Amino acid sequence: MNASPMTMTAGELKWELPTRGRVGMFCLIAAETSIFVIFVVAYIFYIGKSLTGPMPREALEVPIFFTICLLSSSLTIHRAVKALWQADMRRFGRWWLATIALGATFLYGTAREWQRLIYEVGLTISTNLFGTTYYSLVGLHGFHVVVGLILLSAVMAFTWLGSVRHEHAYRVDVLSLYWHFVDAVWVVVFTVVYIIGR
Amino acid sequence: MATESVTFPAALPISRPLVDRLHEWVTTVDHKRLGILYIGYALVFLCIGGIEATIMRVQLMVPHNDLVPPQVFNRLFTMHGTTMIFFVAMPIVFGFANYMLPLMLGARDMAFPRLNAFSFWLTAFGGLLLYFSVLGASGLYGAGNAPDVGWFAYAPLTSQTFSRGHSTDFWTLSLLVSGIGSIGTAVNILTTILCVRCPGMTLGKMPMFAWLILVMAFLVLLCVGPLTAAQIMLTIDRYLGGHFFDVQAGGSAVVWMHFFWIFGHPEVYVLVMPAFAIVSEIIPVFSRKGLFGYPFMVAAGLAIGFLAMSVWAHHMFTVGMSSSANTFFVMTTMAIGVPTGIKIFNWLATMWGGRIHFKVPMLFCLGFLFQFLIAGLTGIMLSAAPFDWQLGNSYFVVAHFHYVIVGGILFAVFGAFYYWFPKMSGWMYSEILGRLHFVLFLIGFHLTFDFMHIPGLLGMPRRIYTYEPGRGWDIWNLIVTAGVVFQGAAILVFVGGLVWAYFRRKPAGNDPWDAWTLEWATSSPPAPYNFAVIPVVRSRRPLWDLKHPEDPDWKYDQ
Numbered sequence: 001m002n003a004s005p006m007t008m009t010a011g012e013l014k015w016e017l018p019t020r021g022r023v024g025m026f027c028l029i030a031a032e033t034s035i036f037v038i039f040v041v042a043y044i045f046y047i048g049k050s051l052t053g054p055m056p057r058e059a060l061e062v063p064i065f066f067t068i069c070l071l072s073s074s075l076t077i078h079r080a081v082k083a084l085w086q087a088d089m090r091r092f093g094r095w096w097l098a099t100i101a102l103g104a105t106f107l108y109g110t111a112r113e114w115q116r117l118i119y120e121v122g123l124t125i126s127t128n129l130f131g132t133t134y135y136s137l138v139g140l141h142g143f144h145v146v147v148g149l150i151l152l153s154a155v156m157a158f159t160w161l162g163s164v165r166h167e168h169a170y171r172v173d174v175l176s177l178y179w180h181f182v183d184a185v186w187v188v189v190f191t192v193v194y195i196i197g198r
Numbered sequence: 199m200a201t202e203s204v205t206f207p208a209a210l211p212i213s214r215p216l217v218d219r220l221h222e223w224v225t226t227v228d229h230k231r232l233g234i235l236y237i238g239y240a241l242v243f244l245c246i247g248g249i250e251a252t253i254m255r256v257q258l259m260v261p262h263n264d265l266v267p268p269q270v271f272n273r274l275f276t277m278h279g280t281t282m283i284f285f286v287a288m289p290i291v292f293g294f295a296n297y298m299l300p301l302m303l304g305a306r307d308m309a310f311p312r313l314n315a316f317s318f319w320l321t322a323f324g325g326l327l328l329y330f331s332v333l334g335a336s337g338l339y340g341a342g343n344a345p346d347v348g349w350f351a352y353a354p355l356t357s358q359t360f361s362r363g364h365s366t367d368f369w370t371l372s373l374l375v376s377g378i379g380s381i382g383t384a385v386n387i388l389t390t391i392l393c394v395r396c397p398g399m400t401l402g403k404m405p406m407f408a409w410l411i412l413v414m415a416f417l418v419l420l421c422v423g424p425l426t427a428a429q430i431m432l433t434i435d436r437y438l439g440g441h442f443f444d445v446q447a448g449g450s451a452v453v454w455m456h457f458f459w460i461f462g463h464p465e466v467y468v469l470v471m472p473a474f475a476i477v478s479e480i481i482p483v484f485s486r487k488g489l490f491g492y493p494f495m496v497a498a499g500l501a502i503g504f505l506a507m508s509v510w511a512h513h514m515f516t517v518g519m520s521s522s523a524n525t526f527f528v529m530t531t532m533a534i535g536v537p538t539g540i541k542i543f544n545w546l547a548t549m550w551g552g553r554i555h556f557k558v559p560m561l562f563c564l565g566f567l568f569q570f571l572i573a574g575l576t577g578i579m580l581s582a583a584p585f586d587w588q589l590g591n592s593y594f595v596v597a598h599f600h601y602v603i604v605g606g607i608l609f610a611v612f613g614a615f616y617y618w619f620p621k622m623s624g625w626m627y628s629e630i631l632g633r634l635h636f637v638l639f640l641i642g643f644h645l646t647f648d649f650m651h652i653p654g655l656l657g658m659p660r661r662i663y664t665y666e667p668g669r670g671w672d673i674w675n676l677i678v679t680a681g682v683v684f685q686g687a688a689i690l691v692f693v694g695g696l697v698w699a700y701f702r703r704k705p706a707g708n709d710p711w712d713a714w715t716l717e718w719a720t721s722s723p724p725a726p727y728n729f730a731v732i733p734v735v736r737s738r739r740p741l742w743d744l745k746h747p748e749d750p751d752w753k754y755d756q
Binding site: 013015017018019020023024027028030031032033034035036037038039042045046049050051125126128129132133136140 | 386
């Protein structure tokens with residue numbers, strides 16, 4: 001392959017490609033989005049089609065506090081990742097823990113809401129179409145929050161064990177993309193379920 | 199010392215015990231081995247699905263036949279469709295994509311090797327789950343074994359009321375599991391193409407194969423999600439008492455159709471894009487000319503990808519949609535014929551004036567060209583809603599989509615098999631057996647699927663287990679079944695060719711076709727690391743540049 005025209009020395013060529021982690025995560029997010037789109041479409045299509053009560057207006061209360069919790073966790077995870085890029089481990093740990101706490105608070109809110117709906121309002125997934133679409137859409141999102149929290153907690157545990165260091169900033173950054181996605185989905189779910197659907 | 203550590207793995211396997219070698223295959227994360235696993239797995243399921251099809255054809259050979267009872271017939275066509283789409287067609291194109299992409303892009307592996315293995319095993323277990331239903335689906339009700347709801351499983355057939363036992367659940371879960379595997383593979387393919395190309399290979403210098411596989415992976419990302427979502431909803435309906443598709447509680451059976459076909463139609467393009475990709479590699483090499491109209495081929499591929507997401511409801515004309523919906527889906531479906539036509543003309547223009555070598559891969563590609571054209575033409579016929587009202591759910595539709603999948607996709611895949619077999623195994627196949635395979639399969643294919651259009655035009659509905667004599671369908675059904683004999687013989691010759699190549703072990707050399715893409719620049723079969731030195735390319739045909747230093751492509755490429 002000495003002086004063949006196929007080869008060039010690396011010096012002649014500036015060669016940079018997008019990094020794998022981010023591209024892979026964006027692909028995963030695209031696939032997840034298509035799953036959520038179908039659930040959201042089903043929810044919108046079935047608004048007002050329930051044959052029996054309870055209806056959304058009498059069952060749902062707008063979870064403003066817990067929504068603020070979840071959305072602000074995007075901010076805290078952003079601060080955490082920024083701190084990790086700057087190798088400030090103390091600040092990273094604090095913001096990361098705050099993110100987990102906010103996510104867990106949101107989940108607690110969902111749990112409370114479901115408990116109220118099931119025991120007080122009498123709405124379960126099999127009660128009517130509203131119940132079916134509501135629990136599956138909010139549940140699918142909640143499932144993603146749970147997965148996110150497990151991943152975040154794993155990073156937290158590794159941080160306390162001292163195995164997360166500055167050089168892992170890129171991976172943690174990629175993980176934070178997933179968390180931002182989970183938050184963004186909530187904006188859509190919140191709009192559809194608590195504003196349009198109510 | 200560096201050379202020693204590099205040659206070591208190649209010398210190792212000869213003396214190793216069988217268990218160790220099997221263990222290596224099960225735990226492998228090498229894209230080439232996973233590619234072969236995908237292809238081998240798909241070929242096994244091809245035989246299973248083929249046997250199911252054969253039983254159905256024997257049943258329909260003469261009127262009032264009683265080879266199988268109606269319940270078994272329902273299971274046969276459900277399993278045949280599900281197997282062929284999810285466990286033959288998808289794995290086999292994923293297999294070729296897996297094997298070829300890193301080699302063509304001048305990379306050492308896929309972007310995420312472990313995700314690659316994970317995706318394969320999900321797909322593999324999905325297939326096992328589907329077939330485990332034969333044993334495991336009776337459940338507490340003592341009802342049903344294999345799924346019998348048809349491959350698109352329309353509601354309310356799938357509700358607990360009409361589908362007792364667990365057969366539908368096995369169908370649902372196997373598609374859910376293999377769907378997650380498909381998404382994993384698509385993520386991997388997209389990331390590989392975007393992030394691990396060798397230096398100099400800009401997007402515009404990628405082989406056409408990579409471009410079309412990129413479109414395929416993008417479609418998988420967008421279309422498998424809806425299938426997964428629909429399967430989750432179905433499971434909620436069946437197990438948690440949900441009402442998504444429960445008409446009596448205000449749900450809608452048509453919503454299932456929409457969700458299924460939002461997956462189902464792009465899926466056709468998921469399968470045909472790799473066929474296009476294969477043909478775009480083989481035709482130039484065997485015409486001894488570069489691919490005609492590369493930018494237009496890319497643009498047409500992207501256009502098909504976009505349009506593919508907006509045509510799904512042409513599967514639902516007979517359901518009774520609004521006239522505006524009908525018009526929209528007629529227009530989009532007809533529009534997709536335009537970029538497809540561009541592709542066909544570009545392949546013809548590639549051959550035009552070339553020195554065509556009629557080797558087995560090229561023969562299969564020529565078969566693909568003509569048959570895919572006819573499949574496209576009957577597709578245009580069916581895309582006109584009034585025509586579809588007449589012939590929807592008839593054997594005309596069955597003949598049309600088998601023309602696409604067998605006459606188009608399977609022919610291209612066989613072409614790919616013969617084209618890359620020397621690279622994958624290091625051995626040459628038998629040209630005579632290959633030609634015999636082609637001729638037998640061509641005869642069998644045309645006997646079966648040409649004549650299958652006619653009973654459809656005469657009003658024979660699909661999915662019936664038998665029919666009355668004297669409706670003018672008898673002779674056509676007999677001819678259709680006769681074609682199966684030739685197709686079966688062709689598959690036997692194909693297997694015979696594999697066995698011949700295994701025992702003959704005629705060395706193929708690194709570059710038996712005098713081809714131009716990077717996979718031919720490495721050894722056959724390639725070493726685990728693919729390339730000892732990562733190549734640097736300057737044009738779309740790096741091996742041409744290497745072989746013709748006096749007239750390299752990069753002088754003319756932009």
